[in-house]
Amino acid sequence: MRDRLFAVVVRWGFVAVTVLLVVYFAATEPNFRDADSIFSMLKYAAPTGIAGLGVMMAMTIGGIDLSVGAAAGFAVSMAAWTMVVGNQVGGVAVGVVLLGGALIGALNALLVVVARIPDLLATLTTMFVIMGLKLIIVDGRSISSRMTLDDGTTAPGRFTEGFLWLDRGEIGPVPVPLILFVLLTIILWFVLEHTRYGRALYAVGANPDAARLVGIRVQLYRTLAYVSCGVLASVAGLLLAARIGQGDVSAGNSLLLDAVAVALVGVSVLGIGRPNAWGTALGAVLIAVMVSGFTMKGLPYYTQDFGKGMVLLVALLLSFTLSRRRTVVTAGSLKA
Amino acid sequence: MTTARTETAAVVELAGVGAAYGPTTVLRDVDLALHGGQITGLLGANGAGKSTLIKVLSGLKPEHPGAVRVDGADVALSSPVQAGRLGVATVHQNVADGVVPGLSVAENLLLDELAGGAARRVVTRGDTLRRARPVLATLGLDWSDAVLRADAGDLAISDAQLLVLARVLHRRPRLLILDEPTSTLTAREASRLFDLLRTLRDDGLAIVYVSHRFGEVESLADRVVVLRDGTVKLDVTRDAPTFDWAAILRAMLGREIELDLARRAVRRGDGTPAATVRGVALLPDAPPVDLDVRRGEVLAVLGLIGAGKTELAETLAGARPVAGDGTLTLAGRPYAPRDPAAAIAAGVVLVPEDRRAQGLFPGWTLARNVSAPFLAELSRWAGVLSRRAEAGRAAQVIAALDVRGPGPHALVDELSGGNQQKVVVGRWLGAAPALIVLDEPFRGVDLGARRDIAAAVGELAHGGAAAVVCTSDVDEALEVADRVVVLVEGRVSLDAYIDEVSHDDVVAAFLGQPGAQG
Numbered sequence: 046m047r048d049r050l051f052a053v054v055v056r057w058g059f060v061a062v063t064v065l066l067v068v069y070f071a072a073t074e075p076n077f078r079d080a081d082s083i084f085s086m087l088k089y090a091a092p093t094g095i096a097g098l099g100v101m102m103a104m105t106i107g108g109i110d111l112s113v114g115a116a117a118g119f120a121v122s123m124a125a126w127t128m129v130v131g132n133q134v135g136g137v138a139v140g141v142v143l144l145g146g147a148l149i150g151a152l153n154a155l156l157v158v159v160a161r162i163p164d165l166l167a168t169l170t171t172m173f174v175i176m177g178l179k180l181i182i183v184d185g186r187s188i189s190s191r192m193t194l195d196d197g198t199t200a201p202g203r204f205t206e207g208f209l210w211l212d213r214g215e216i217g218p219v220p221v222p223l224i225l226f227v228l229l230t231i232i233l234w235f236v237l238e239h240t241r242y243g244r245a246l247y248a249v250g251a252n253p254d255a256a257r258l259v260g261i262r263v264q265l266y267r268t269l270a271y272v273s274c275g276v277l278a279s280v281a282g283l284l285l286a287a288r289i290g291q292g293d294v295s296a297g298n299s300l301l302l303d304a305v306a307v308a309l310v311g312v313s314v315l316g317i318g319r320p321n322a323w324g325t326a327l328g329a330v331l332i333a334v335m336v337s338g339f340t341m342k343g344l345p346y347y348t349q350d351f352g353k354g355m356v357l358l359v360a361l362l363l364s365f366t367l368s369r370r371r372t373v374v375t376a377g378s379l380k381a
Numbered sequence: 382m383t384t385a386r387t388e389t390a391a392v393v394e395l396a397g398v399g400a401a402y403g404p405t406t407v408l409r410d411v412d413l414a415l416h417g418g419q420i421t422g423l424l425g426a427n428g429a430g431k432s433t434l435i436k437v438l439s440g441l442k443p444e445h446p447g448a449v450r451v452d453g454a455d456v457a458l459s460s461p462v463q464a465g466r467l468g469v470a471t472v473h474q475n476v477a478d479g480v481v482p483g484l485s486v487a488e489n490l491l492l493d494e495l496a497g498g499a500a501r502r503v504v505t506r507g508d509t510l511r512r513a514r515p516v517l518a519t520l521g522l523d524w525s526d527a528v529l530r531a532d533a534g535d536l537a538i539s540d541a542q543l544l545v546l547a548r549v550l551h552r553r554p555r556l557l558i559l560d561e562p563t564s565t566l567t568a569r570e571a572s573r574l575f576d577l578l579r580t581l582r583d584d585g586l587a588i589v590y591v592s593h594r595f596g597e598v599e600s601l602a603d604r605v606v607v608l609r610d611g612t613v614k615l616d617v618t619r620d621a622p623t624f625d626w627a628a629i630l631r632a633m634l635g636r637e638i639e640l641d642l643a644r645r646a647v648r649r650g651d652g653t654p655a656a657t658v659r660g661v662a663l664l665p666d667a668p669p670v671d672l673d674v675r676r677g678e679v680l681a682v683l684g685l686i687g688a689g690k691t692e693l694a695e696t697l698a699g700a701r702p703v704a705g706d707g708t709l710t711l712a713g714r715p716y717a718p719r720d721p722a723a724a725i726a727a728g729v730v731l732v733p734e735d736r737r738a739q740g741l742f743p744g745w746t747l748a749r750n751v752s753a754p755f756l757a758e759l760s761r762w763a764g765v766l767s768r769r770a771e772a773g774r775a776a777q778v779i780a781a782l783d784v785r786g787p788g789p790h791a792l793v794d795e796l797s798g799g800n801q802q803k804v805v806v807g808r809w810l811g812a813a814p815a816l817i818v819l820d821e822p823f824r825g826v827d828l829g830a831r832r833d834i835a836a837a838v839g840e841l842a843h844g845g846a847a848a849v850v851c852t853s854d855v856d857e858a859l860e861v862a863d864r865v866v867v868l869v870e871g872r873v874s875l876d877a878y879i880d881e882v883s884h885d886d887v888v889a890a891f892l893g894q895p896g897a898q899g
Contacts, residue, residue: 240765251743260722260725
């Protein structure tokens with residue numbers, strides 16, 4: 046009985062906390078009840094959540110990607126540069142950015158899979174290289190519409206309406222970033238849970254040697270995981286760029302910690318014990334609820350990181366410390 | 382040569398010692414007195430309880446029934462450190478575990494001091510070298526400064542073993558336990574080790590020598606203790622020039638297995654080769670090997686650890702590149718799988734040596750573990766997996782191999798070792814492979830599961846496929862196979878159908894030292 050209760054707490058504890066927080070904020074802050082503010086809160090969670098989905102993909106094969114923040118920041122600047130300096134339409138910018146994200150992922154795969162550098166170190170290196178490359182391309186400056194260039198002329202292009210729609214657009218009452226976030230969550234959930242590709246990714250993460258010996262092409266799936274992580278990070282970057290409306294050079298810097306935290310929280314949230322899409326999405330929502338709720342409550346912004354840190358700590362305790370005990374309990378109760 | 386001094390008080394004495402892992406009892410009521418000045422050869426088949434006995438003696442299995450006495454006083458061997466304090470030193474089989482790479486040879490020699498907290502806080506390099514020398518001197522060794530400064534991870538395996546021995550002996554133990562110490566040594570290095578052990582014995586040390594190699598025990602031991610099924614079946618001291626090896630073998634194997642053997646029908650295939658191996662060097666310095674695997678029969682590849690079995694298994698299954706100029710054929714056609722996926726596509730599947738590390742997906746259900754090789758087959762458009770087809774596969778495996786457990790959706794971690802192995806073997810049965818290669822498939826597998834697995838493999842092979850079972854256990858080989866190939870250090874020392882050879886022929890070929898038969 047106690048084991049069952051414990052299992053329920055592990056599985057639904059995080060969801061319960063999220064719901065309780067929502068109820069509490071809704072009861073005490075009239076603004077929080079407002080549909081618009083709920084949507085804007087969830088919209089705010091979208092880039093973090095999507096970058097978190099990227100980290101989750103790297104985690105399915107037992108890896109990690111620390112370059113997601115840099116990849117998103119690179120995407121912000123590249124989108125701005127393509128439209129403002131290159132004078133292209135939004136669609137071209139999106140294409141350039143997604144291609145760039147895939148290339149960053151391919152670089153990570155090259156370092157981890159081919160050069161056999163440990164994932165933590167390889168993606169840390171990629172993070173530096175990509176951040177540096179971005180600064181070189183944009184001469185260390187933020188790029189805004191109609192800015193003055195080095196030669197004194199005005200930049201030919203600007204952030205197009207179509208591109209800004211990525212942030213400001215709504216389908217019905219639902220903001221576009223939120224739709225994109227939910228859509229990607231559903232797609233990745235389906236791929237991971239219901240297709241052979243997802244199963245193969247998890248197999249590589251669970252036991253790469255066994256995966257190789259049952260004929261799964263381990264290197265291919267590792268590459269796939271990093272490339273999809275790069276693409277998802279660049280999608281997060283697109284949303285950030287559309288939100289800010291300019292190519293802020295510092296954008297994306299804070300995304301890394303949030304994205305990794307969200308993916309880790311996602312492992313434990315539903316008691317699934319492995320990286321998964323719904324858990325990751327829920328983690329992003331939980332953090333967004335916390336941040337916006339406590340901000341409304343008047344807590345200063347600089348307390349946010351502490352709160353996120355505590356959430357992550359609880360998540361890690363749940364998935365590493367407590368769930369290990371849980372498996373022992375299950376095995377014991379089976380024998381009895 | 383000294384003779385056994387049974388009249389003196391035992392250095393270490395076990396009385397009624399048992400041991401169990403969960404519900405499985407692995408040692409029962411063991412009485413064993415170990416005397417100074419005596420080398421005891423400890424023998425037993427795989428799973429006889431040798432390693433558990435070593436664990437008890439070295440403090441790695443603190444909770445056990447029975448009493449342990451050192452110099453007649455009751456003690457508790459509660460941890461390796463405690464066992465060391467009481468004078469029990471163990472050199473475990475895997476020498477590499479005893480050496481810390483990244484630290485110098487000298488630092489490794491002083492490891493006990495460093496770990497014990499007795500070390501000074503500031504350690505200069507010259508000081509380390511100076512204090513490492515006396516440790517080496519216990520073995521009469523004098524290594525140069527360059528060697529002492531080198532990274533211990535770069536030492537040759539035999540030198541690493543000397544390092545570990547020197548460190549262990551420097552603590553002046555009363556009882557030294559060596560577990561398969563020669564498995565990684567060349568013949569010359571081994572004979573150097575034997576000379577050293579004889580000197581130590583003559584100095585009054587009690588030594589327990591665990592080995593599969595009868596020849597070594599014959600030349601070294603003053604006494605032989607045989608374990609089977611966790612109990613001491615034989616305890617003899619040397620009273621003639623050689624031990625009675627026939628009696629020792631009987632004690633190790635038990636009579637009933639030999640009787641079983643005589644009754645079993647041996648099947649010969651139609652003689653067509655399922656796979657051929659030509660000119661493949663299984664070990665780096667071994668000569669190339671030629672070998673045929675024939676259709677319709679189970680081939681046992683028998684050999685000690687390091688004889689080249691795993692190399693052969695992995696080469697066949699595409700998990701290891703073909704060494705040198707060697708070539709393989711499969712069903713008469715050239716066969717050069719570049720990875721396991723290619724081998725599987727060609728119909729060659731592998732049950733790997735280490736079930737946990739290479740076979741199972743931990744935290745996954747039985748069904749998912751079974752379906753892992755068939756993801757493409759089990760999916761419809763766009764790679765969507767059919768859960769129903771997957772569960773069907775699992776149910777087939779459960780029925781075919783009688784997997785006992787809570788069903789297809791139970792976590793594979795919750796199954797017993799034997800049932801886990803059934804899952805790893807069973808996943809391939811549905812693939813109808815042309816050749817199934819099993820590397821040590823019965824390790825840690827109970828007798829019932831072993832029968833079920835052997836029957837399934839036999840059925841597959843006799844139905845027109847071929848099977849290779851790699852094992853280091855003579856009885857396993859004779860129990861499951863139609864034909865046996867014995868490998869000794871990468872060479873084929875015997876290739877015969879088992880009704881053409883006697884048990885003793887196989888053992889003699891296996892040991893590579895016919896003289897050991899006595």
